[in-house]
Amino acid sequence: MKLSWRKTPIAGIIFEPGSSAEYRTGDWRIEKKPIINQDKCIRCLICWIICPDVSINRLQKPYGKYEETIEVDYYHCKGCGICSAECPVKAIEMVEESRVVA
Ligand code: SF4
Numbered sequence: 001m002k003l004s005w006r007k008t009p010i011a012g013i014i015f016e017p018g019s020s021a022e023y024r025t026g027d028w029r030i031e032k033k034p035i036i037n038q039d040k041c042i043r044c045l046i047c048w049i050i051c052p053d054v055s056i057n058r059l060q061k062p063y064g065k066y067e068e069t070i071e072v073d074y075y076h077c078k079g080c081g082i083c084s085a086e087c088p089v090k091a092i093e094m095v096e097e098s099r100v101v102a
């Protein structure tokens with residue numbers, strides 16, 4: 001959602017709580033994005049718990065012996081790299097945006 005300054009409430013007051021998901025903060029990412037290696041991931045969910053932007057998704061999509069797939073919500077991930085630093089099995093690599101093929 002785009003707001004012009006004319007439509008911005010005085011003092012930036014938020015009248016509808018829980019609206020942050022509408023803003024695609026992933027656009028703020030400037031250098032690297034996290035890529036999860038599904039084969040290395042042990043579904044410990046540490047990244048899901050610690051991501052400050054709630055940008056790790058648990059999909060009910062089976063993968064190998066696991067019942068779910070862990071994915072990054074790139075619309076909201078800001079590329080801070082915390083998930084990559086904390087993953088106990090180094091399943092998350094921070095990759096230059098320009099190197100990622102969609
Ligand atoms: S922290 Fe690493 S191993 Fe754990 S769920 Fe996230 S990607 Fe998978």
Ligand code: SF4
Pocket residue numbers: 034050051052053054055056072076077078079080081082083084
């Ligand atoms: S890089 Fe930062 S914002 Fe993006 S998924 Fe990892 S912890 Fe969350």
